[in-house]
Structure formats: C-alpha cells, structure tokens
Amino acid sequence: MGRKKTYTVSGVILILLGIAIASYPVLGYYFSTYAKSPHAVLKPGNNFVYAGYLTGGNLGLVIYNITYVGNNRFRVKFDLYNITGRNVTVIYFTGITNPGKIIGNPKLILDKTLILNESDPLIKTLFPKDSVTVYALNHSKTTKLTIRTIPFSSDFSPNSIGFPYIYGPDLPGPLVKYADKVAYYRATDSYFARTLEVIGPNAPLRYPSMVDGMPTHVPIGVTPEQLDLPELIPQKLISKEGWNYIESSYPTVTILGLLRTNVQPAYQDWMGALKYSFVQYSAPVDYILILMGIVLLILTGRFV
Structure with missing residues (x-):
C-alpha cells in the first residue's frame, strides 16, 4: 500500500506541476501586471x-509621446530625429516591465508640444471609438474594427501586454492583406493603435483593380494628414532635410508602432492564451510532466 500511495501522490503532483507550468504565464501576468494597471485611454496621466x-x-525617426490630461484633451510631445548614416534601431515591445526602446544616438532636430482634443485627426486615428478610415491612392473607406483572426487573433506577451485581441479594419477579403499592419488593441473606453502602416500619396497604377470601392495591389493605410505631419513638421525643415515622397509635400512614416504604455488592453484572450501556452509556449515540458503523472497513476493499478 505504501508504494501505491507513493505512485498516486507522485502522479498527481506531476500532473498538477505540468498544468501549473502551462498556466503560469497567464496567471503570472494577470496578478503581477493586468490587475494592477489601468485599462482606459481617457484617464488623466495615461x-x-x-x-x-x-x-x-533622408531617413528620420518620429516619436509621439501622448498623455491624456483630462477634459477630452491630450498632450502630444512630438520629437523628430535625423538618423541618416546612423545606426539606430527601434525595438517595438510594449508594456511596463519590458518597454520598447531605441538603440543608437539619433540627432534631435525638432521637438514640439501640442494640446489636442478628441476630434483631432491624430487622436481619432490613434484612439478610435469603433471605426477607422483607411486610404489607398485617392480612395478612402471608413470601416468598423473587428477581431483579426488571420493569422492570429491575439498577441502572446506575458511579460508586457499579455494576450490582447488584435483588431483590424473590417475590409473585404481581397483587401485585408493590404491593411495587415493596421491593428489596434481595445481599452474599456476606446481602441488604441498597435501598429499603423502609414502610406503617403503614391503614383497611381495604370489599371488598378477595384474591390468594394478601394483599389487593390497598392498599399492601404493612413495618410500623413491623419498623423498631423503638415502641422507638426515645418515645410522649411522638410525642404532642408530633403524629405518628400513622390507627389506629397510631406514625408511618409512607415510602420508607426506602439513603443510603450502604462495601459493594459482590457480585452484579453485568456482561454486562447492558456491553449497556446499548453501546446506551444510551455511544451514539451508540460506534456512530459503530465504524461509521467498519468503513467504513475496507471501503475498504481498494479498494487491492488
């Protein structure tokens, strides 16, 4: 009976340990970060x-440091750097414990601070309520945001923003792939941008295909105007630095990404995160422990 009890207890412990290892990233994030963090955009100080x-x-780097100050107003500190000929890398990793960072020594050539309200194009683009406007050439389409299912419906970043659902423009199938990098997280009161594929005016194709009023085979995203570039960057600086993009008077930002925030997305895919952790993140350690536990429980049947 002593050996049977030992096998039974050991088997149960191994199974529970396997489950705990797979569950730890989700539970650890929830109790260490999610439960202690704000989940709204419109909270002073966020x-x-x-x-x-x-x-x-020339190649440049732009930084938007945006803080909600109350009364539907945002303080936007805009920094512009010249990084031509410099080894500068941006690591997009959001969160509190592992914030994004910039490696290198960019040269600051412009800083500007504005107070903007919710109706400003920049604020509406970065923090939409339920819809966004995407552009392709001289066409635009306003569409609702929906959970993105292809290729992934959520992120898996237990050390930073957890396992939030990723939302994208609700576009027809043939257009979705062209707006792949227009993505958002969801807070309790609005969405906030995860990444934006920022597309400036481009030379139109001779025979573009049209789907649901939008051309295909061209980049789809947001415009410099939506990011307030005409207001933030003086024209004389653009001329001095040689920034212009085909037919545009203003430079184009590519892949504007969330660098860091103190806000944790409210809508998290908890069950999807547990499943992913079991089959990918913690595997095969959790599988081995659970299998060993099952084997030990089966062996207890030999000690009747």
Missing part, C-alpha cells in the same frame, strides 16, 4: 508612446 521611421530623401 501615456502612450509611438515611434516610426520617416522615409523619402
């Missing part, structure tokens, strides 16, 4: 920092 590269002529 901060969002976005970074993106300027292209067209």
Whole structure:
C-alpha cells in the first residue's frame, strides 16, 4: 500500500506541476501586471508612446509621446530625429516591465508640444471609438474594427501586454492583406493603435483593380494628414532635410508602432492564451510532466 500511495501522490503532483507550468504565464501576468494597471485611454496621466521611421530623401525617426490630461484633451510631445548614416534601431515591445526602446544616438532636430482634443485627426486615428478610415491612392473607406483572426487573433506577451485581441479594419477579403499592419488593441473606453502602416500619396497604377470601392495591389493605410505631419513638421525643415515622397509635400512614416504604455488592453484572450501556452509556449515540458503523472497513476493499478 505504501508504494501505491507513493505512485498516486507522485502522479498527481506531476500532473498538477505540468498544468501549473502551462498556466503560469497567464496567471503570472494577470496578478503581477493586468490587475494592477489601468485599462482606459481617457484617464488623466495615461501615456502612450509611438515611434516610426520617416522615409523619402533622408531617413528620420518620429516619436509621439501622448498623455491624456483630462477634459477630452491630450498632450502630444512630438520629437523628430535625423538618423541618416546612423545606426539606430527601434525595438517595438510594449508594456511596463519590458518597454520598447531605441538603440543608437539619433540627432534631435525638432521637438514640439501640442494640446489636442478628441476630434483631432491624430487622436481619432490613434484612439478610435469603433471605426477607422483607411486610404489607398485617392480612395478612402471608413470601416468598423473587428477581431483579426488571420493569422492570429491575439498577441502572446506575458511579460508586457499579455494576450490582447488584435483588431483590424473590417475590409473585404481581397483587401485585408493590404491593411495587415493596421491593428489596434481595445481599452474599456476606446481602441488604441498597435501598429499603423502609414502610406503617403503614391503614383497611381495604370489599371488598378477595384474591390468594394478601394483599389487593390497598392498599399492601404493612413495618410500623413491623419498623423498631423503638415502641422507638426515645418515645410522649411522638410525642404532642408530633403524629405518628400513622390507627389506629397510631406514625408511618409512607415510602420508607426506602439513603443510603450502604462495601459493594459482590457480585452484579453485568456482561454486562447492558456491553449497556446499548453501546446506551444510551455511544451514539451508540460506534456512530459503530465504524461509521467498519468503513467504513475496507471501503475498504481498494479498494487491492488
């Protein structure tokens, strides 16, 4: 009976240990970060920092440091850097414990601070309520945001923003792939941008295909105007630095991404995270422990 009890207890412990290892990333994130963090955009002091590269002529780096100050107003500190010939890398990793960072020594050439309200194009683009406007050439489409299912419906970042659902523009199938990098997280009161594929005016194709009023085979995203670039960057600086993009008077930002924030997305895929952890993140350690536990429980049947 002593050996049977030992096998039974050991088997149960191994199974529970396997389950605990797979569950730890989810439970650890929930109790260490999610439960202690704000989940709303419109709360005074909440901060969002976005970074993106300027292209067209010289290469630059833009930083939007945005803080909600109350009364439907946002303080936007805009920094512009020249990184031509410099080894500068932006690591997009959001969160409290592992914030995004910039490696290198970019040269600051412009900083500007504005107070913007919710109706400003930049604020509406970064923090939409339920819909976004995407552009392709001279066409635009306003559409609702829906949970993105292809290729992934959520992120898996237990050290930063957890396992939030990813939302994208609700576009027809043939258009979805062209707006792949227009993605958002959802807070309790609105969405906030995860990444934005920022597309400036481009030379139109001779024979573009049209789907649901939008051309295909061309980049789809947001415009410089939506990011307030005409207001933030003086024209004389653009001319001096040689920034212009084909037919545009303003440079184009490519892949504007969330660098860091103190806000944790409210809508998290908890069950999906547990499943992913079991089959990918913690595997095969959890599988081995659970299998060993099952084997020990089966062996207890030999000690009747």
